Amino acid sequence: MTDVVTSPAVDLQQLSGGELLPSRVPGETRVVVPLVTLPRACQVIVDGVGARLATMVAQDERAETGSFTLAYTFAIPDRRWMTIECQVPADSPAFPSVTPLVPAAHWYEREARDMFGLEPEGHPDLRRLVMHDDWPAGVFPLRKDFDPSIPVPRVEADPYRFHTLHGDGIVEIPVGPFHAGVIEPGHFRFAAVGEVVLALEPRLFYTHRGIEKLIEGKSLDHGLQIAERICGVCSLSHAVTYCQAAEQILGIEAPPRAAVIRSIGLELERLYNHVGDAGNMCAGVGFMVGVAHGARLKDELQRLNEQFTGNRFLRGLSAIGGVRRDLDVEFAAQMSLELARIAREFGELTAMILGSETTMERMRRTGILPGDLARALGVVGVGARASGIDLDTRRDHPYAAYRDGETARRRDGKTARRPDGQNLPPSPAVGRGAGGEGYSAVGRGAGGEGHSAGGGEGFPVPTREEGDVAARLLVRIDEVAVSFALIQALIAEMPAGPLIAGWTPPTTDAAAFSATESPRGENLHWLRVNAQGTIERYRVRSASFPNWPAVAAAAPGNMVPDFPLINKSFELCYACLDR
Amino acid sequence: MSTLHPLIPMLQSRQDEDASTLGQKFSDQVQRVLQRSMQIRHLDAGSCNGCDWEIQSLLCPAYDMQRLGLDIVASPRHADCLLVTGSVTRHLEIAAIRTWEAMPAPGIVIAVGACACGGGVLQGSYCTAGGVKNVLPVDISIPGCPPRPQALLHGLMLALDRIEQKLHHSNHEFRIGRSEA
Numbered sequence A: 001m002t003d004v005v006t007s008p009a010v011d012l013q014q015l016s017g018g019e020l021l022p023s024r025v026p027g028e029t030r031v032v033v034p035l036v037t038l039p040r041a042c043q044v045i046v047d048g049v050g051a052r053l054a055t056m057v058a059q060d061e062r063a064e065t066g067s068f069t070l071a072y073t074f075a076i077p078d079r080r081w082m083t084i085e086c087q088v089p090a091d092s093p094a095f096p097s098v099t100p101l102v103p104a105a106h107w108y109e110r111e112a113r114d115m116f117g118l119e120p121e122g123h124p125d126l127r128r129l130v131m132h133d134d135w136p137a138g139v140f141p142l143r144k145d146f147d148p149s150i151p152v153p154r155v156e157a158d159p160y161r162f163h164t165l166h167g168d169g170i171v172e173i174p175v176g177p178f179h180a181g182v183i184e185p186g187h188f189r190f191a192a193v194g195e196v197v198l199a200l201e202p203r204l205f206y207t208h209r210g211i212e213k214l215i216e217g218k219s220l221d222h223g224l225q226i227a228e229r230i231c232g233v234c235s236l237s238h239a240v241t242y243c244q245a246a247e248q249i250l251g252i253e254a255p256p257r258a259a260v261i262r263s264i265g266l267e268l269e270r271l272y273n274h275v276g277d278a279g280n281m282c283a284g285v286g287f288m289v290g291v292a293h294g295a296r297l298k299d300e301l302q303r304l305n306e307q308f309t310g311n312r313f314l315r316g317l318s319a320i321g322g323v324r325r326d327l328d329v330e331f332a333a334q335m336s337l338e339l340a341r342i343a344r345e346f347g348e349l350t351a352m353i354l355g356s357e358t359t360m361e362r363m364r365r366t367g368i369l370p371g372d373l374a375r376a377l378g379v380v381g382v383g384a385r386a387s388g389i390d391l392d393t394r395r396d397h398p399y400a401a402y403r404d405g406e407t408a409r410r411r412d413g414k415t416a417r418r419p420d421g422q423n424l425p426p427s428p429a430v431g432r433g434a435g436g437e438g439y440s441a442v443g444r445g446a447g448g449e450g451h452s453a454g455g456g457e458g459f460p461v462p463t464r465e466e467g468d469v470a471a472r473l474l475v476r477i478d479e480v481a482v483s484f485a486l487i488q489a490l491i492a493e494m495p496a497g498p499l500i501a502g503w504t505p506p507t508t509d510a511a512a513f514s515a516t517e518s519p520r521g522e523n524l525h526w527l528r529v530n531a532q533g534t535i536e537r538y539r540v541r542s543a544s545f546p547n548w549p550a551v552a553a554a555a556p557g558n559m560v561p562d563f564p565l566i567n568k569s570f571e572l573c574y575a576c577l578d579r
Numbered sequence B: 001m002s003t004l005h006p007l008i009p010m011l012q013s014r015q016d017e018d019a020s021t022l023g024q025k026f027s028d029q030v031q032r033v034l035q036r037s038m039q040i041r042h043l044d045a046g047s048c049n050g051c052d053w054e055i056q057s058l059l060c061p062a063y064d065m066q067r068l069g070l071d072i073v074a075s076p077r078h079a080d081c082l083l084v085t086g087s088v089t090r091h092l093e094i095a096a097i098r099t100w101e102a103m104p105a106p107g108i109v110i111a112v113g114a115c116a117c118g119g120g121v122l123q124g125s126y127c128t129a130g131g132v133k134n135v136l137p138v139d140i141s142i143p144g145c146p147p148r149p150q151a152l153l154h155g156l157m158l159a160l161d162r163i164e165q166k167l168h169h170s171n172h173e174f175r176i177g178r179s180e181a
């Protein structure tokens, strides 16, 4: 750990000009700043050390301290976290908006306004975000004095004002909330001239279920049942993130065997998502053979999930303190064989997709997300890596079996094989075979050269520079190879020992947060329990939260019919976002 | 017509040799009751997307419900039944009711998953209706979190029975009731 920390914690503190508070998780520098200097403190952290805004947590602490608190947490490139807090007085609930200086804060602050009634002064966009038009003004569901058992009436209100463009030949195309296929609900408003999109504005949060409020007052175990159901296809990632945050609070750690089983599960989750997504992206261009094969392989992976955990979405695997299911030698061997076969068949599928020039031509230069824009929005996951941002929570904030010391895994990660049998690092592989000059197989990072930060220097993080749909497909394909190799390596060296650590409900007020790399990118859960051992505040920042604005930013300049393809290439989730 | 593949590959592996006959029978029943395929509209009323992905997997080659004469359609106006997932969030309630109203009679409503059947883990939230039955008249409930594709197929079989019942026994009454609603 010490060798990767380039500067001691005090530097960050000095930089921010804040007063040091006790940190909540290892590697966190936590400071409190006066309200007026909040935006400036956030800006120096972002500009000074290249930090990424990872979450913002608002809290109603009026009963204890007489004020609300805001906590902006940043991911620092050298594997640390930085939290900048401030107090917002109860009698004038307003704060200077960070958004003009740090654009990634835009949705967080709008959400705090909807849910807590905290006014971000100077925020360029003060429309509702989470709560829709017919939610009465002055009712803030995450305030402690809001009683969820009293039904909130619908009110007449001005309809949401979409940004409109005026001019000759500009047409507005409204789509949603319900779409033609089996998709989640969300509204998209296009401004187009002919076929070309000029602007796209998404209106989301239709599936807002009030999960953060619902979970308050529940026990930690009960909370897990809910956290695991924030999202279907990232169930395990959410469950593990929640469990890790709870374990941090309880001061326990999952035993080594449980850590390995969690990682195997998390990689299985990535596999069935990425494999299915590679197929689904073909639907965006009408390449139905690819769709069918992707869906078939996805279903086979989900059956494997079911054999392993009893649930096709890996639900019920993770528990606070460890895991509920073991992976016995016999089944592990069977799984290993099955995965090797699926890896081979996925190789055939990718060769088919990459070899279809008409498919690849539609994907290349479509839906480009420029790297600097992705950085400004704090984008995570595949969307970030395909735009040249080298980030992966597994390496940057390692957890479960991704921690240092897993030497065999690291070694095997280095020699990860592509599903088509080529070694991962060499360059002229699949992409070029597809006739895509400029798409040499793996961007940088596959061999992990020069990564000072953690997770084992060898942890392969495929990145690409193009930022288009094709790049997002190729990053997924490369990550699939890494996951297959990781699982095989983890199965090969399963440590013996218990599956779960014991714990008793907490008796003091404590908070912690944790992050995992879901198939869609970093999921971050912030959890606080009170002295009664029940949940006081829970904040979920899923990968889709920072990434949705990026989808809207990548659409202009493309044809309207290419939007489904662009959307699928990001493959974001509405349920995770809306909560 | 060529013989159908086994309805459910996993059932077959459990030596349920009736699976393919079951598929054939179901497919014949669809023909008899509707004289065409059964058209399904999916409606996500605030799910976690687990249920929706299972509905999506009915279209994959392993289950391939289209071979049985079942298909997902793009508009409620073309639909015989509505597969509703999620506990019906506040922000989707009105759109869900409008979708149902746009369906032709008899308009079967199927609640898919624990959330849709009774609120699931979201019981007590300020932002959900606590289940589809509190918003729309539910005909069939398919429990599970999420229900497996096999359970969904079973639910669709029940839905077909329900359509048959409604068409034969309460056709007139139902249509009047619907237009007054």
Ligand code: SF4
Pocket (backbone or CB within 6 Å): A229, A232, B046, B047, B048, B049, B050, B051, B085, B086, B112, B113, B114, B115, B116, B120, B144, B145, B146, B147
């Ligand atoms: S029943 Fe389960 S899988 Fe279905 S929407 Fe609810 S939580 Fe998700």
